Amino acid sequence: MNGKAKVVTIIGAGAWGTTLGNLAFQNRSSVYLWSRHSGEDLRSVVCTADVVVSAVSIKGVPPTIEKLQKIGLPEGTILLTATKGLDPVTTKTAFHLWREAFPNFPLVVLSGPNLSKEIDRGLPAATVVSSYEKTAAETVQFLFASEKFRVYINDDPLGTELGGTLKNVMAIASGVCDGLQLGTNAKSALLTRALPEMVRVGTALGGRAETFFGLSGLGDLLATCNSPLSRNYQVGYQLSLGLSLAEILERLEGTAEGVNTTEVLIRIAGDKNLYVPIAVQVHRLLQGEITPAEAVTELMRRDLKSEFDR
Numbered sequence: 456m457n458g459k460a461k462v463v464t465i466i467g468a469g470a471w472g473t474t475l476g477n478l479a480f481q482n483r484s485s486v487y488l489w490s491r492h493s494g495e496d497l498r499s500v501v502c503t504a505d506v507v508v509s510a511v512s513i514k515g516v517p518p519t520i521e522k523l524q525k526i527g528l529p530e531g532t533i534l535l536t537a538t539k540g541l542d543p544v545t546t547k548t549a550f551h552l553w554r555e556a557f558p559n560f561p562l563v564v565l566s567g568p569n570l571s572k573e574i575d576r577g578l579p580a581a582t583v584v585s586s587y588e589k590t591a592a593e594t595v596q597f598l599f600a601s602e603k604f605r606v607y608i609n610d611d612p613l614g615t616e617l618g619g620t621l622k623n624v625m626a627i628a629s630g631v632c633d634g635l636q637l638g639t640n641a642k643s644a645l646l647t648r649a650l651p652e653m654v655r656v657g658t659a660l661g662g663r664a665e666t667f668f669g670l671s672g673l674g675d676l677l678a679t680c681n682s683p684l685s686r687n688y689q690v691g692y693q694l695s696l697g698l699s700l701a702e703i704l705e706r707l708e709g710t711a712e713g714v715n716t717t718e719v720l721i722r723i724a725g726d727k728n729l730y731v732p733i734a735v736q737v738h739r740l741l742q743g744e745i746t747p748a749e750a751v752t753e754l755m756r757r758d759l760k761s762e763f764d765r
């Protein structure tokens with residue numbers, strides 16, 4: 456299948472699924488946006504699709520996979536995952552879960568600095584689609600690309616996905632930094648140190664270092680850590696104002712994947728002996744073990760070291 460795909464089924468009618476559906480629709484694809492609450496038969500909308508997009512949050516990925524395995528997809532259906540999270544049971548990314556479940560299907564990851572509300576307003580943005588199957592990546596590239604949405608491809612799906620996943624932890628830290636009004640120097644230091652922390656974890660999990668310096672790594676880090684539109688940033692910001700995590704999540708519009716990702720990341724870092732000082736403080740903060748101000752102090756009083764160690 457070359458050029459623009461004709462039939463796209465999006466699973467998950469949350470903020471991101473809806474935005475992706477609009478982008479494909481504007482490119483003249485037939486789009487079915489499926490939600491658990493729609494009452495529509497999933498089989499009927501996936502079996503006719505050229506591309507099936509999973510835009511559910513990470514907790515929705517295992518049940519979605521299970522449903523599709525029971526249905527059985529037509530051979531050659533392209534699977535696209537747009538989730539940015541880590542499975543709390545297996546610690547795996549969505550790409551891993553989809554790959555294991557559908558080893559013979561072309562699988563593509565979409566990830567980048569993509570705050571859905573900005574894209575909905577027609578503001579320009581860029582993203583990355585990544586796959587080991589180049590033709591599938593190109594199909595998805597043409598499916599979503601427009602004058603308003605520039606789509607790059609690469610062949611490091613894990614690195615691409617992990618950039619978008621790990622930056623959510625940093626976005627919580629960044630919200631704290633801004634909420635406490637720590638200033639531009641502190642913010643710059645935080646983001647600059649966040650990137651090697653992401654690279655350390657991302658490469659240990661199979662991503663390529665260079666990918667983290669692209670749109671899906673540094674690009675998404677900058678977008679999410681600087682925007683009040685980011686739900687993860689909002690979590691950090693509101694923690695710094697003294698609200699409890701429970702209060703924040705109750706009022707939050709949509710999913711902040713970084714809360715779960717932090718917890719899973721701390722487990723992975725423990726197992727693999729990875730140095731993740733920012734994530735450790737975000738974790739302690741989310742657990743209610745320390746205050747935002749104490750988290751900053753803990754980061755600042757660590758042993759002095761060489762800039763490019765570990």
Ligand SMILES: NC(=O)C1=CN([C@@H]2O[C@H](COP(=O)(O)OP(=O)(O)OC[C@H]3O[C@@H](n4cnc5c(N)ncnc54)[C@H](OP(=O)(O)O)[C@@H]3O)[C@@H](O)[C@H]2O)C=CC1
Nearest residue numbers: 467468469470471490491511512515538539570571709710
């Ligand atoms: N919003 C954004 O700007 C961006 C979000 N993302 C990522 O996309 C993913 C979805 O985010 P977003 O749409 O914003 O989140 P929302 O909170 O707006 O929506 C949650 C989505 O997850 C699905 N979901 C939740 N729990 C389950 C479950 N148990 N079983 C099946 N489906 C479930 C919902 O499905 P249903 O519709 O059936 O209720 C819905 O589509 C996240 O991983 C996020 O990090 C990536 C880039 C940008």
Ligand SMILES: O=C(CO)COP(=O)(O)O
Nearest residue numbers: 567568569570685686687
């Ligand atoms: O991933 C995103 C932007 O690229 C969306 O960020 P939030 O999930 O923090 O809103």
